[in-house]
Amino acid sequence: MAAGSIGEFELIARVFAPLAADGALGLTDDAAFYRPRPGRDLVLTKDEVVSGVHFFADDPWDAVARKALRVNLSDLAAKGAVPVGYLLALGLPKGFTVEEIDALGAGLAADQATYGISLYGGDTVRSPAGLTLSVTAIGEVKEGGMVRRGGAKAGDVIVVTGTIGDAALGLALRLDAALATRLGLSDAHRDYLLDRYLLPRPRGALAAAVADHASGGMDISDGLVGDLGKMAAASGVAIEIDADRVPLSEAAQAAVTSDPHLLATALTGGDDYELALSMPEAEAAAFLAAADAAGIGAAVIGRVSSGECASVRGDHPALADLGAGSYRHF
Amino acid sequence: MAAGSIGEFELIARVFAPLAADGALGLTDDAAFYRPRPGRDLVLTKDEVVSGVHFFADDPWDAVARKALRVNLSDLAAKGAVPVGYLLALGLPKGFTVEEIDALGAGLAADQATYGISLYGGDTVRSPAGLTLSVTAIGEVKEGGMVRRGGAKAGDVIVVTGTIGDAALGLALRLDAALATRLGLSDAHRDYLLDRYLLPRPRGALAAAVADHASGGMDISDGLVGDLGKMAAASGVAIEIDADRVPLSEAAQAAVTSDPHLLATALTGGDDYELALSMPEAEAAAFLAAADAAGIGAAVIGRVSSGECASVRGDHPALADLGAGSYRHF
Incomplete structure (x- = not known):
């Protein structure tokens, strides 16, 4: 299916809403809420991957999505933090296909199940060059427990x-x-x-x-x-x-x-x-x-x-x- | 000063480390920690701005940085949330100048002072097209208090x-x-x-x-x-x-x-x-x-x-x- 046949709202409803955390309200709001557990510190990290810089332009989109998520989860693991969820800003190049975006969603869904996390929101923008994924990941450690x-x-x-x-x-x-x-x-x-x-x-x-x-x-x-x-x-x-x-x-x-x-x-x-x-x-x-x-x-x-x-x-x-x-x- | 004369570490030390929250450890770590106040929910939002899409390529970088921050702070305000901080993934085009990156840092610093927020981390990547800023903003509301x-x-x-x-x-x-x-x-x-x-x-x-x-x-x-x-x-x-x-x-x-x-x-x-x-x-x-x-x-x-x-x-x-x-x- 051609790229132009899917709009931002359909994209969110089709690909991302099924990935949303409870606090993300089906991604129909401007923001999500998260209730921290008492006695925990949050651990925050943010890594972006860019086509042609961090991955090859012909890498499959499910693998790219999983890589974007995993480089962030790796930071959390090194800090001794249990992952909770993530936000994703997705830069989409002209001419992407629905098959590609479905693959991206499937890659995220698979890794959400593997790592026990869910989506807390994000943004979808046009990217004049290639695909970009900017992930912010959130984890939890005991208060004062982040490994430095x-x-x-x-x-x-x-x-x-x-x-x-x-x-x-x-x-x-x-x-x-x-x-x-x-x-x-x-x-x-x-x-x-x-x-x-x-x-x-x-x-x-x-x-x-x-x-x-x-x-x-x-x-x-x-x-x-x-x-x-x-x-x-x-x-x-x-x-x-x-x-x-x-x-x-x-x-x-x-x-x-x-x-x-x-x-x-x-x-x-x-x-x-x-x-x-x-x-x-x-x-x-x-x-x-x-x-x-x-x-x-x-x-x-x-x-x-x-x-x-x-x-x-x-x-x-x-x-x-x-x-x-x-x-x-x- | 030419772009190539500043590396990623110098960039972080010069521009971003002075903006860092206490929990961001001078941006010398893989992640930052944040200790939520008891009885509060966090409110999370993420908006990206892209050169040529959300702003003009010739907009001054201090204004672009402030716009990227402010569109996120606007979401928090609408949710009744008091802003706490943000993470920033910055996509830098080839040929940027130290003057531009200093202006960007000055814009962020000014708005951090205005809105009482600080930087919890992020990432700096090469952007094959133009400047991109992906911001994740974090705010707080009373438990259950996010306005929907x-x-x-x-x-x-x-x-x-x-x-x-x-x-x-x-x-x-x-x-x-x-x-x-x-x-x-x-x-x-x-x-x-x-x-x-x-x-x-x-x-x-x-x-x-x-x-x-x-x-x-x-x-x-x-x-x-x-x-x-x-x-x-x-x-x-x-x-x-x-x-x-x-x-x-x-x-x-x-x-x-x-x-x-x-x-x-x-x-x-x-x-x-x-x-x-x-x-x-x-x-x-x-x-x-x-x-x-x-x-x-x-x-x-x-x-x-x-x-x-x-x-x-x-x-x-x-x-x-x-x-x-x-x-x-x-």
Whole structure:
């Protein structure tokens, strides 16, 4: 069905009203209300994704919608916050189709069910360039309980969830269709990495464990080494990680084995949406157990000490690409 | 100073960190926290403005920033909500200058002071087309106290704040540089109308009075008649207004006197950002007194009855332009 055949009101009624929270009144009002639970702080975050900048213009709209939502839910998970809901400003390009907008709605609906959230409102505007999605996500923590980026303390260990570098390698494969063959990757490994780029897996299942155990935390969106540099700067500490302890997926390991310099891509590339956490060493076992129980996994990869930088130890040729094994983000 | 000479981190530190709420931690974290006051509901709204769609590409960035904020604050005022803060996703076009971004920050800072709000976070992205601002605004009402669009009841009166149609006439003047001369408008009247289009005046000063007196409410953003049609539909009532009672500014009155058909522009054009409220007749005097005390003014312009449409009474040639005096929005 052609784009011009659906107006804003029909769009809202068809696609978005079924996604609305109770307080959003079927999206027929100017605003929504939300009644916070006593003894909780709200956690607020806002990330926008833009066609041609944060995703490819030919990515399917259900995946784009889920990515927009998930990059925000990833921030909440890193803060130890349980997600509640979100608002969405949608910039629609000329010539969009009803099939595309239905796919977008289906992607949001699927993720709302997965993450237990609902829609608190938003806006639909014309976008002169391509599709844009600006999401504001709302979560809850116990009063005073938001885990901060600047909370790492000397003596803590550094823990990451899941596996690192998959999305950056997936992006490299997406940008260079011949790369998978040159690396000798299996189809399964190639598809795994491509999918990890397309669709983040926010670690909301670990929000309670983050709140219980982490002293500091952030999600890894701009690359592990650079993001740890931000954590070190925000915390006023030094962070040193061991390249050999950074967990790689089988697929990423296969790529790095084939071309050792891709380790630098894995350690510095963006879009992991895993969690980087600091915690007292005594808390690590319990957090790792929670991560294993959730089927996500986690690993201790380094330590926090007094000082003011982030560095990577290891005997890998790729580490030279980071500048003598150390990467300064600032 | 050229655009490329300022990076994202410098931009945040220079322009946005000084605007941050306490809970936003200097914008050095992934998220902000907000501790709701006991016994309050939050009111959430999100409106985006896009260059070339909601404002002119050559509008000054301080005015654009204030407009983006104010269209959201207008929604909160209509809900009877006291504003608390906002999040901002900023889409920056190639080639922006540091002077422009400083102007944007200055506009936000001025309005934060005016409206008693602060910044709870956001995002800065590249925008392939022009400047975009996606704002999520947060306000507070007493628990259960959000004034709803669907709250109008048969027997209520309809009240509007301020004056109607100024912004639509200002837009007409902006689009047709010769119009002011053809209408014989004074420079002061022309400038007044242009400014009313450029810069909305959200009626947050009346939020408490709205909460105390209104049964239903919305802000007038898409034109008085159309928006009252939405209120009638959401409330399941009929709304009839009297064209002669709709308050016009001196400047708008001068324009309509010169060309009576411009009354249709005033009654149906957008961007008023005044409030349209329903309330029991017994409450109207107190609300009007509050609006006068705030220097905003308000007027009773019509009535609510059982039925299901919005109509305009009056003996004006322009009303024929609305379709036999009645304008159906749906």
